[in-house]
Amino acid sequence: MSAATFNPFEMAQRQFDGVAKQLGLDQATCDLLRNPDREVHFNIPVRMDDGTYRVFRGFRCLHSDARGPAKGGIRFHPNETIDTIRALSMWMTWKTACVDIPLGGAKGGVICDPRELSLREQELICRGWIRQVWRLVGPVQDVPAPDVMTNGQHMIWMLDEYEKITGMKYPGFITGKPLGVGGSLGRTEATGYGVMYCVREALKALGIDAKNTTAAVQGFGNVSQFAIQKYTQMGGKVVALSCWDNSIKKPVTFIKKSGATYEELIGITDKFGTIDQAKAKALGYEIADGGAWLEQEVDILVPAAKEGELTGETISKIKPTVKIIAEGANGPTTPEADEVIKAKGIFLIPDFLCNAGGVTCSYFEQVQNNMNYYWPKEEVLEKLDAKMTVGFAGVYNMAQENKVYMRDAAYMVAIKRVADAVKLRGLV
Ligand code: GLU
Numbered sequence: 001m002s003a004a005t006f007n008p009f010e011m012a013q014r015q016f017d018g019v020a021k022q023l024g025l026d027q028a029t030c031d032l033l034r035n036p037d038r039e040v041h042f043n044i045p046v047r048m049d050d051g052t053y054r055v056f057r058g059f060r061c062l063h064s065d066a067r068g069p070a071k072g073g074i075r076f077h078p079n080e081t082i083d084t085i086r087a088l089s090m091w092m093t094w095k096t097a098c099v100d101i102p103l104g105g106a107k108g109g110v111i112c113d114p115r116e117l118s119l120r121e122q123e124l125i126c127r128g129w130i131r132q133v134w135r136l137v138g139p140v141q142d143v144p145a146p147d148v149m150t151n152g153q154h155m156i157w158m159l160d161e162y163e164k165i166t167g168m169k170y171p172g173f174i175t176g177k178p179l180g181v182g183g184s185l186g187r188t189e190a191t192g193y194g195v196m197y198c199v200r201e202a203l204k205a206l207g208i209d210a211k212n213t214t215a216a217v218q219g220f221g222n223v224s225q226f227a228i229q230k231y232t233q234m235g236g237k238v239v240a241l242s243c244w245d246n247s248i249k250k251p252v253t254f255i256k257k258s259g260a261t262y263e264e265l266i267g268i269t270d271k272f273g274t275i276d277q278a279k280a281k282a283l284g285y286e287i288a289d290g291g292a293w294l295e296q297e298v299d300i301l302v303p304a305a306k307e308g309e310l311t312g313e314t315i316s317k318i319k320p321t322v323k324i325i326a327e328g329a330n331g332p333t334t335p336e337a338d339e340v341i342k343a344k345g346i347f348l349i350p351d352f353l354c355n356a357g358g359v360t361c362s363y364f365e366q367v368q369n370n371m372n373y374y375w376p377k378e379e380v381l382e383k384l385d386a387k388m389t390v391g392f393a394g395v396y397n398m399a400q401e402n403k404v405y406m407r408d409a410a411y412m413v414a415i416k417r418v419a420d421a422v423k424l425r426g427l428v
Pocket residue numbers: 071072073074095143144145146147148175330355356358359360362
């Protein structure tokens with residue numbers, strides 16, 4: 001699967017099929033779990049600021065709600081495809097099962113580029129999305145959240161539309177809300193911190209001190225920003241960061257051997273996440289092409305941008321120094337790249353374990369919404385750390401006991417839990 005032919009849903013099914021066989025799942029359970037339970041495609045007509053009309057295409061896929069209400073984010077992306085959403089909905093099912101939270105898996109999206117839309121236009125897309133799916137989603141059915149290029153502001157517009165239509169207050173309808181309107185402290189940091197709680201556990205397993213390590217990170221969105229913050233707090237050094245530059249419409253790598261920090265980088269980043277190259281140079285960064293992050297002599301690689309980035313081709317460029325790959329993004333590694341990672345004996349922290357901190361904290365947000373009582377940040381992060389650490393241990397032990405690759409071990413843990421739920425319900 002090269003970057004050009006990369007189909008995330010085919011990849012998700014391929015990964016599933018391999019493990020289903022290993023687990024000896026019966027045909028009906030395989031048929032049920034290798035496709036989403038349902039999907040909706042719809043139009044969102046919007047009157048643009050210049051008075052013209054545009055119709056955006058929206059989606060919601062519910063992969064499985066066998067273990068509880070479905071859960072998963074909504075992506076805004078110009079290259080969004082239904083197959084990406086299908087794959088991501090499936091990975092959400094494995095993610096919630098892997099860290100053992102009582103939720104299922106779903107994902108949604110809209111084909112649009114928020115970087116080119118006004119806030120008003122974005123608000124109308126959010127409200128239009130809800131008007132199309134409000135009967136199918138809800139606090140005890142399917143609970144959306146932020147994802148690629150969506151944030152707390154989008155969530156609160158969606159919540160407001162849902163509450164206007166239903167005439168009730170349902171703070172647990174959606175997660176990733178801003179503070180003060182049902183949001184949870186720690187939710188913004190949760191995914192990135194969760195990635196690093198896993199890295200900490202992996203380093204422990206390998207007997208390496210975080211203080212002696214360096215990392216290269218791809219992406220500078222919500223996940224990687226807080227992963228960088230936590231990693232530097234742990235004593236590690238981020239020496240390279242690859243980030244999308246919206247002015248030249250391609251990614252750029254910022255290299256600083258003495259170590260980049262979240263605070264320094266965020267100080268020179270615009271509201272769309274583009275890092276100012278001139279300011280970066282003035283701060284001692286060297287600028288290289290977008291792929292250069294992968295070719296650094298580092299201990300840890302953190303792909304935290306998007307799916308399909310580590311391919312059979314790009315993975316060949318990594319240096320022998322790399323000991324850990326921590327998948328902050330969903331589906332960043334193709335099966336071909338997996339073979340190379342396996343052969344090199346690199347410690348992989350698979351996506352739906354590694355980035356499960358976001359949905360875990362979303363679950364805590366829902367719990368707090370239901371109680372209408374909110375925990376201090378330390379308590380949220382402590383609970384998050386505990387959940388991630390246990391989740392990591394479950395997968396690591398499975399990998400050790402069965403001598404399997406970490407991704408396969410994560411699939412084994414997750415698929416087994418979902419298959420058991422499906423059986424207990426008597427679905428197949
Ligand atoms: N979009 C995030 C993910 O892929 C969070 C989902 C959620 O909180 O429901 O895990």
